[in-house]
Amino acid sequence: MATSQPTTHAAKGEPILKLRGVSKQFGAVSALTDIDLDINAGEVVALVGDNGAGKSTLVKVLAGVHQPTAGSIEFMGQPVTLDSPGKALEMGIATVFQDLALCENLDVVANLFLGHELKPWALDEVQMEVRAWTLLRELAARIPSVREPIASLSGGQRQTVAIARSLLLDPKIIMLDEPTAALGVAQTAEVLNLIERVRDRGHGVVLISHNMEDVRAVADRIVVLRLGRNNGIFTAETSNSELVAAITGATENAVSRRRARKEELEQPA
Amino acid sequence: MSDPNKPAALDRSDSRVRHDEGIGGAIRAFVDRVRSGDLGMLPVAVGLVLISAVFASLNPVFLAPNNLVNLLFDAAAVGCISLGIVCVLILGEIDLSVGSMSGLASALIGVLWANMGLPVAVAILAALAAGAVMGMIYATLLNRFGMPSFVSTLSGLLALLGMQLYILGPTGSINLSYNSALVKFGQILIMPHWLSLLLAILPGVVMVVNGLSVMRRRAAANLSSPGLSVLLAKAGLLTAALLIAVVYLNQGRGVPYMFGLFVLLVVVMNYLLTRTKWGRSMFAVGGNREAARRSGINVNRIRMSAFMLCSSLAALGGVLASARLATASQQAGTGDVNLNAIAAAVIGGTSLFGGRGSAWSALLGILVIQAISNGLTLLNLSSSLRYMITGAVLAIAVIVDSLARQSRASHGRG
Numbered sequence: 001m002a003t004s005q006p007t008t009h010a011a012k013g014e015p016i017l018k019l020r021g022v023s024k025q026f027g028a029v030s031a032l033t034d035i036d037l038d039i040n041a042g043e044v045v046a047l048v049g050d051n052g053a054g055k056s057t058l059v060k061v062l063a064g065v066h067q068p069t070a071g072s073i074e075f076m077g078q079p080v081t082l083d084s085p086g087k088a089l090e091m092g093i094a095t096v097f098q099d100l101a102l103c104e105n106l107d108v109v110a111n112l113f114l115g116h117e118l119k120p121w122a123l124d125e126v127q128m129e130v131r132a133w134t135l136l137r138e139l140a141a142r143i144p145s146v147r148e149p150i151a152s153l154s155g156g157q158r159q160t161v162a163i164a165r166s167l168l169l170d171p172k173i174i175m176l177d178e179p180t181a182a183l184g185v186a187q188t189a190e191v192l193n194l195i196e197r198v199r200d201r202g203h204g205v206v207l208i209s210h211n212m213e214d215v216r217a218v219a220d221r222i223v224v225l226r227l228g229r230n231n232g233i234f235t236a237e238t239s240n241s242e243l244v245a246a247i248t249g250a251t252e253n254a255v256s257r258r259r260a261r262k263e264e265l266e267q268p269a
Numbered sequence: 270m271s272d273p274n275k276p277a278a279l280d281r282s283d284s285r286v287r288h289d290e291g292i293g294g295a296i297r298a299f300v301d302r303v304r305s306g307d308l309g310m311l312p313v314a315v316g317l318v319l320i321s322a323v324f325a326s327l328n329p330v331f332l333a334p335n336n337l338v339n340l341l342f343d344a345a346a347v348g349c350i351s352l353g354i355v356c357v358l359i360l361g362e363i364d365l366s367v368g369s370m371s372g373l374a375s376a377l378i379g380v381l382w383a384n385m386g387l388p389v390a391v392a393i394l395a396a397l398a399a400g401a402v403m404g405m406i407y408a409t410l411l412n413r414f415g416m417p418s419f420v421s422t423l424s425g426l427l428a429l430l431g432m433q434l435y436i437l438g439p440t441g442s443i444n445l446s447y448n449s450a451l452v453k454f455g456q457i458l459i460m461p462h463w464l465s466l467l468l469a470i471l472p473g474v475v476m477v478v479n480g481l482s483v484m485r486r487r488a489a490a491n492l493s494s495p496g497l498s499v500l501l502a503k504a505g506l507l508t509a510a511l512l513i514a515v516v517y518l519n520q521g522r523g524v525p526y527m528f529g530l531f532v533l534l535v536v537v538m539n540y541l542l543t544r545t546k547w548g549r550s551m552f553a554v555g556g557n558r559e560a561a562r563r564s565g566i567n568v569n570r571i572r573m574s575a576f577m578l579c580s581s582l583a584a585l586g587g588v589l590a591s592a593r594l595a596t597a598s599q600q601a602g603t604g605d606v607n608l609n610a611i612a613a614a615v616i617g618g619t620s621l622f623g624g625r626g627s628a629w630s631a632l633l634g635i636l637v638i639q640a641i642s643n644g645l646t647l648l649n650l651s652s653s654l655r656y657m658i659t660g661a662v663l664a665i666a667v668i669v670d671s672l673a674r675q676s677r678a679s680h681g682r683g
Contacts, residue, residue: 110553114549
């Protein structure tokens with residue numbers, strides 16, 4: 001299993017997570033085909049792609065929500081199977097899902113600590129509330145009260161709660177699925193700051209976003225998915241049009257058409 | 270208190286939130302909650318007062334101390350069953366077979382203890398174990414095959430009833446000895462007055478001691494507290510209400526031990542639901558199962574625990590019912606037992622839609638149900654009318670639950 005394939009990118013830290021040939025099928029539909037992905041410590045990897053490119057499916061595979069149909073996953077050099085969300089969390093892969101996965105009937109504190117409550121047989125509400133406030137402060141979050149049910153919060157506030165929750169366990173990797181989609185200008189900047197802070201602490205960050213500006217602002221590597229396959233790895237210096245071309249799959253068409261036109265022009269000469 | 274130099278409490282830094290302080294604030298917060306559809310115990314309290322007033326005016330015997338003592342004796346068995354129903358309702362599931370389960374449990378008591386002569390403790394344990402196994406089966410059907418609990422427990426209702434008739438055999442009913450401890454517990458054992466008075470004071474004392482310690486810890490952590498006056502007022506009201514009730518009951522026979530056991534179970538269940546990780550997980554699974562699963566909660570195990578608890582409590586209810594009636598018969602657990610247990614939980618404020626509820630709803634709900642049943646019996650009304658009225662009360666309770674849910678949604682309270 002442990003094929004020490006040399007990574008093609010200059011690693012900032014040691015590799016945390018390695019995916020090789022991961023595929024996921026839903027019945028006849030291949031949501032992911034033969035995906036390779038490396039996530040290193042202290043590095044932000046952006047996953048971009050069009051709708052239906054398989055970004056969210058890939059995140060769910062890494063979060064243990066879906067099991068891959070084929071391929072291998074290596075975590076800290078050990079081959080692993082992520083067969084439940086609990087296991088992924090335990091290993092240190094925290095996820096902020098696109099649908100946030102919050103319990104609307106519970107308050108903010110209960111949601112933050114869900115599944116990881118302090119003192120399981122006599123909940124330490126005071127300590128949990130203090131830690132909740134501290135964490136939300138660090139994120140410059142504007143949550144009016146942590147004792148209100150999630151149902152009473154706005155979309156942006158819920159997003160913040162979800163991000164705060166993923167950071168609670170000090171994970172090795174944090175995956176953010178469209179974290180800035182519902183946020184205001186200041187909160188988006190806060191989340192980007194936060195991503196950098198998390199990276200500087202040596203965590204790996206996986207960021208999914210449709211917003212190229214956000215992606216280029218923080219990503220060390222930009223991995224493009226198209227129709228469930230790898231479609232190139234770029235850096236923040238890559239031009240916007242190149243990225244868009246890779247995402248939409250227009251490259252081959254445009255490039256081939258150009259080349260064909262050039263060749264046509266050159267032939268008569 | 271309001272030292273301007275002191276930094277704002279950790280949870281008081283947002284100026285948009287109104288902070289209710291003192292007794293006035295507590296009352297205002299309560300009114301706000303009710304208006305937004307977070308009714309809590311309010312409907313059941315109002316219902317209990319209304320029902321008592323109506324029945325007392327129709328027949329003064331209703332409020333006589335000894336009638337109320339009887340009412341408490343009767344409430345314990347179905348109350349236990351209802352407590353189990355609360356567990357599965359919080360998950361958004363249902364168990365329709367609790368009546369049959371209680372009937373089977375009482376049949377087991379009759380056969381194992383009265384007929385075969387096994388020790389009573391062994392018979393009770395066997396009944397509880399049968400309940401646990403049945404709950405395990407329901408949970409497995411749900412977890413493994415995705416069989417809705419509505420269907421699995423409906424088939425369980427019939428299967429368990431069949432098993433009850435089978436083990437009772439052709440005789441159909443087994444009488445339990447009136448001299449046995451179990452039947453005495455179910456019919457005559459009453460707490461000494463000093464003990465019942467002590468137990469009436471205890472909750473208030475625990476509330477104050479616990480509240481003070483929480484306040485101290487919150488202050489140390491720079492968090493705000495609702496204030497001493499609110500705590501003392503709540504504890505005082507509770508103690509006064511309990512003392513009046515107990516003193517009044519002591520005018521008659523007193524507080525039954527069997528009812529004490531039921532209240533103890535409610536208190537333990539309340540602790541488990543509100544103060545433990547298991548309870549938190551229960552509400553999370555009921556509120557958003559997928560979110561709970563992604564938080565690392567083992568949803569299958571939570572379901573397993575809830576169904577096992579529900580069926581075991583139903584079995585315990587059956588044991589108490591057989592003790593109350595001093596018989597294990599084919600009629601045990603049939604009729605309105607099922608509906609009464611479910612109605613009690615819903616009337617008490619546990620939502621049929623999952624994610625909301627409390628152990629107290631079993632206690633308050635069963636008092637309402639039992640008051641109706643007792644009052645109608647006193648009026649010499651036939652059981653046909655009793656069924657119709659109980660059915661209507663359940664319908665009203667579900668309508669209130671539904672309306673409150675819509676109101677909560679529009680007020681952003683989940």
